[in-house]
Amino acid sequence: MWDFPELNFPIGEWVNRAVAWLTDNLEAFFDVITTAIREPLVWIKNDVLLWLPWWVVIIIVAAIAWKIANWKVALLAVLGLFFIGAMGRWDDTMTTIAIMVTSVIVSVIIGVPLGIISAKSDRFEAFQRPILDMMQTMPAFVYLVPAVFFFGLGLVPAVVATCIYAIPPAIRLTNLGIRQVSPEVVEAGRSFGTTGMQLLLKIQLPLALPNIMAGVNQTIMMALAMVVLCSMIGAAGLGLEVLRGMNNLDVGRGFEAGISIVIVAIILDRITAALGKKGTTA
Amino acid sequence: MPEENISISCQNVWKIFGPDPQSIIANSGNGSTKQEILEQTGHVIAVKDVSFDIKEDEIFVVMGLSGSGKSTLVRCINRLIEPTAGKIFLEGEDLSLMNEKQLRELRRHKLSMVFQYFGLLPHRSVQDNVAFGLEIRGEHGKEKDEKVAQALEQVGLKGWEKSRINELSGGMQQRVGLARALAVGAEVLLMDEPFSALDPLIRRQMQDEFINLRGTVKKTVVFITHDLMEALKLGDRVAIMKDGEIVQIGTPQEIVNEPADEYVSEFVKDVPRGQVITAESVMEEPPVLVNSEQNLAEVIEQMRTAGVDVAFITDAFGRLRGLTTLENAETALQNGLSRVRDAVQNEFLSASPDTPLDQCLPLVTDDDIPLAILDERSHLLGVVTRAALVQGMQSTDGNGNGNKNGNKSQ
Amino acid sequence: MRKICLVLLAVMLSLSIVVTSCDGEKETIKLSELNWGSAQFQSAVAKIIIEEGYGYDVELVPGETIPLFQGLRDGDIDVFLEGWMENQQEAYDAAIAAGDIVNLSFINDDNWQSGFVIPTYVIEGDTARGIDPMLPDLETVDDLKDPECVATFADPEDPSKGLIVNGPVGWECEIVLNEQVVTYGLADYYNVMNAGSSTALFASLKGAYDAGEPWIGYLWGPTWIAGALDLTLVEEPPYDEDVWNEDHGCGWPSVHLFIAAHKDFEDKAADVADMFREWEMSTATLDEVLAYMQDTEGEPIDAAIWFLKNRESIWTEFVPDDIADKVRDAVADM
Structure with missing residues (x-):
């Protein structure tokens, strides 16, 4: 009477079967995705960030910060990155940045077009909303393991898992941004005979840019939040150092890696926030 | 059709x-x-x-x-x-x-359109906003720039080309909106x-x-x-x-x-009817309109018959030369002058048919001389008396006359 | 309405007082619940026996080895099982030396080896699944240097080298394996990737195994996956204490699984401490239970109930008869 009746509703069983079916039948598909993610990721990591001398990386980041934000952010970037290097966390940080940059690029490539579709179609918006809610609230551990099944260990499943978590803000804010464009401006565009594409490229996207950049900013923050979690499926970088520090009760080691993540987060946040502001006034 | x-x-x-x-x-x-x-x-x-x-x-x-x-x-x-x-x-x-x-x-x-809240693109400069319609239809280069410059000139925005939209006042923004609509021709x-x-x-x-x-x-x-x-x-x-x-x-x-x-x-x-109603709608036929070569005695006779003390005088081409009052005409006749032109008073007040009544009012306050309504070639179309003017400004029952018949509603 | 509420409240309060006073006679025992299958299963068995047989309340404290072991030293945990002696030797020795803990027993002495593991089909193929042998000549760690071997285990992120999957980050075995790769001269041929967690390690192995792909990495026993998959250990030089202490250039020693208690536990529940001193589980038993758990997708507690019902001969060995009767009766209703 007090216990819930045993209905044996086998959702878990179905999911297991679905995962098994996917592994068996869509291997080629997952291989393509794996390659598509791995190649640029490894290139960014090995042939750019880790290949360049540390001071060149710092100069480039500072220059970008200066150009997009201001000299204060540039100074912050120089000091922050130097500090990370001084703690001996340079290589881990570059690996983490490579994962994040790739994740953010993938998230934007997938998220922005889906956001555009959501803005254009109320039906699609209603359809995607619960899925995005699920993607954001489902504990990441749940899809970390299938990610390993499909994509192996290491950087690629980390990017996939990060994207699952980080795509929703890209979609949501693109959708919101386009929907918030003043209807009169859209009407003005149409009254001059724009095609749908012209309307999108010349009016809706430029005006939605601050929102889209806010989405990118959130995507970056979510990607950083996933860094430690992704180390549990073998993604190298700062997250792994945090995990190692935790597992060894080496608080200092975890702290070094943790503070490095914070520094990377602050630098990226300031730069993308400035990018969003620029969109409103330019 | x-x-x-x-x-x-x-x-x-x-x-x-x-x-x-x-x-x-x-x-x-x-x-x-x-x-x-x-x-x-x-x-x-x-x-x-x-x-x-x-x-x-x-x-x-x-x-x-x-x-x-x-x-x-x-x-x-x-x-x-x-x-x-x-x-x-x-x-x-x-x-x-x-x-x-x-x-x-x-x-x-x-068709081009101008909007209440302007509908401008805040991320573009003034000239790029004006160029929008041209850009949409694929125009570029010098021809486009010239059209933009011309439209900006027409609305008085020359010199503001590079300004940002949100630096402009509402009035200026709507000029941009207007220029954008004009630019496409x-x-x-x-x-x-x-x-x-x-x-x-x-x-x-x-x-x-x-x-x-x-x-x-x-x-x-x-x-x-x-x-x-x-x-x-x-x-x-x-x-x-x-x-x-x-x-x-x-x-x-x-x-x-x-x-x-x-x-x-x-x-x-x-x-305020005075601002809307024009002289045309309250003007009347001048009671006495004579050629400057006419006999003065006859004109005096006409004025007495019509019961007015002003006669309007045209030249040989029908242009209004002036007017004469009954008093002036009689004095001239007594002085032995015989032609109307000898009694003409060349200074008179006139207005165009589309002058609003408000603006006619100061022109007829002096005395009882009616206001002459002239077309561009100085032909007299009619006169506006003070009485007609006052009535026209007060009237609500539509006593205006001389109008063409406009379209009534269905 | 309000009166009824008050009455109900009063009843509930008095009931709860009765309940607490009943329990008040014996203290709650805090057991570690380490985050791998065999430990979770044994903790569940211990919980049922202690609660049903000895009448103590048991609280399971889930976690990883290092935090939980620290908890044991501090007295936040009463009993710690199953510790892997060699994997935490330093911490264990320090805690014993400080007198913070006492060793109650070694669970078994026939432990499965840790080491480099490959799916057997890599060597022998699997005709049933249509898998051809990939590296029929692979036997020892030295063979791994063979270019064909390296190519077979190629690292997708760096195809010029092979890839060895390491154990969970921060575990002793991870550090040892890293050193072994260097000692065996494999570092020039292989990258070592950290699996991050045991879950990811299993998922990686299972994923490769189900797809019939080559895989090489660290694994230990007892684990359900060792029982469920057909795996082969790559031969290493036999264990030698001196070599091991020098550069880990040999196979793993047998690992001793131990049960330890906080120094004050004897005073708290001497009867339970006695039971743990007698505690024994063979690796075969653990593998069997773990495979059962995996098959039924059951919780550790379900496996414990199954074990208590069906493997009575094992656990009655270390539980007094009167207690065993109580446990048997209780389990029958579960």
């Missing part, structure tokens, strides 16, 4: 928002009001069976309060809103039959409450500039406003809308002088 000089012709245009708009049109004969239909069926009738013709180069003002359907109507013309029923012709071409591509070409070349300008969002002072200034602009740029204009004074000031003809229907179409003077129904009367009641 529309006549040759008709630019836009709307025939029985309807716009109804709701699940089954056609059913509402089918049942429109049962006399339900807009409100009843909304409550009973959930349909909103925005535009109800509207027909009118707009002539080329005419400023056609649609005036109505908010919710009267005027903004919907103007959007039906360029099909930003699809009309539910009815035909709209532009230069004889049926717009309702156009496909997506034809419609786009139409909007790019023939469309024959028809649709203006949806273009000055309503501006401060009253700026609004008046923009109206005046718009009138001046019309002197150089000939275009057919459909002008939407909720401001009756603006309608009467700018419109060649004015259509008054109420609940989606056109209540009256006419010249500003017809609207003021001959309101079609209670609704319009109520509207025009408070109109």
